[in-house]
Amino acid sequence: MFVDDVEVREEGEMARISATLGSQETWFELPSEHFRGSVGDALTCLAMFPAMTGATTEVQVPEQYPVSQRLFDSLPLQQATFQTWSKKLQPVTYRVRRSEGTSSDDRVVSSFSGGVDSLYTALRHNNEITHFVYIHGYELKLEDDPDGQGLARLHRAAERLGKELIVVKTNALTVFSSFRIQRLLIYGTFMAAVAHLLGPRRFLVPSSAPLNYLEPSGSHPMTDPRWSTETVEILYDGDERFRLDKMKCIDEAGMLDDIVVCHYNFEANCCRCAKCIRTMMGIELQGLTRSAFSEPLTTAAVRRFEINNSPDGPPFGEYLDLARKSGNKKWVRAMAYAEILYRLKAILKSLMGLVDDLVTGGRLMSSRASRMAQDDGWFKVEVP
Numbered sequence: 001m002f003v004d005d006v007e008v009r010e011e012g013e014m015a016r017i018s019a020t021l022g023s024q025e026t027w028f029e030l031p032s033e034h035f036r037g038s039v040g041d042a043l044t045c046l047a048m049f050p051a052m053t054g055a056t057t058e059v060q061v062p063e064q065y066p067v068s069q070r071l072f073d074s075l076p077l078q079q080a081t082f083q084t085w086s087k088k089l090q091p092v093t094y095r096v097r098r099s100e101g102t103s104s105d106d107r108v109v110s111s112f113s114g115g116v117d118s119l120y121t122a123l124r125h126n127n128e129i130t131h132f133v134y135i136h137g138y139e140l141k142l143e144d145d146p147d148g149q150g151l152a153r154l155h156r157a158a159e160r161l162g163k164e165l166i167v168v169k170t171n172a173l174t175v176f177s178s179f180r181i182q183r184l185l186i187y188g189t190f191m192a193a194v195a196h197l198l199g200p201r202r203f204l205v206p207s208s209a210p211l212n213y214l215e216p217s218g219s220h221p222m223t224d225p226r227w228s229t230e231t232v233e234i235l236y237d238g239d240e241r242f243r244l245d246k247m248k249c250i251d252e253a254g255m256l257d258d259i260v261v262c263h264y265n266f267e268a269n270c271c272r273c274a275k276c277i278r279t280m281m282g283i284e285l286q287g288l289t290r291s292a293f294s295e296p297l298t299t300a301a302v303r304r305f306e307i308n309n310s311p312d313g314p315p316f317g318e319y320l321d322l323a324r325k326s327g328n329k330k331w332v333r334a335m336a337y338a339e340i341l342y343r344l345k346a347i348l349k350s351l352m353g354l355v356d357d358l359v360t361g362g363r364l365m366s367s368r369a370s371r372m373a374q375d376d377g378w379f380k381v382e383v384p
């Protein structure tokens, strides 16, 4: 069956939805008043990646939890797309009881973490959005906010925009890790599962990269809308803007002081990680409000910036162009240094492959690649 032991329980003001995927128990907790969606649709999305690791060839969702016909029809194409991005994934068939979708209401929900992308989407659709949702247990672990200060910060940011913040807690990331599925691959699935538990009319997934820099990712303008049903429309939002432009919009709305983008700290920006540094660069180059960052940006930090470990890899040129236009030689030199290192590493890697092709017919690189694949064993997005 693969999806077993489904349980829906009310505990005080919270609803708890749990199920076993393979042999792993996964659960979600959300306020009962907002649990208005379809458990069958949520489980259909959640089960797909674990099943595609080869754990099963067939997913059966229990009959009492019907699944949207539209969602069911999109599954073969959805799986085929993800197979091109992560070649080890195996296709699976679904056996479900189909429905025309559950009823939805007038809520329009947007995912919200208080970072650049979600704040931009929040401002852009401020008139339409009725609620924000934060999935606690995805970007940061549940234990990463022991005193609740991080969540309190998010509630304050939501209040400033006049929205209610719905917090959904889950252990699903741990479950996906046990199947060795990379986090980047499953972001859209997480969003879709939460959207289907909430059951709003529309659910917005803020984009991370602009359209011309899109790469394979678990959340993508091609795949996110395919998780939609007859009643819940899921949209990928904000890919028409560069991150720098988004930051400017947020600053103009007076909300840049509120952003927290950090990989390592839920409550405040650490000013050291790649996400903090690139945001500080955007602020510095555009002369925007910088009080969300307690430490100054140094040229040493920019020189050390690892472009290949950042979602801003190729778009880094936008930052360099802006530095040139601003005429600030200090930043131009520091950014040029970081970019030169990035490009040299790429050239070196490519040259090593070509020399190997010439001398050994590609034997060294292919054996290295197969060794790495054997050692690793994770299901990852394979960026060309």
Ligand SMILES: [Zn+2]
Binding pocket: 261, 262, 263, 264, 265, 269, 270, 271, 272, 273, 274, 275, 276
């Ligand atoms: Zn940080």
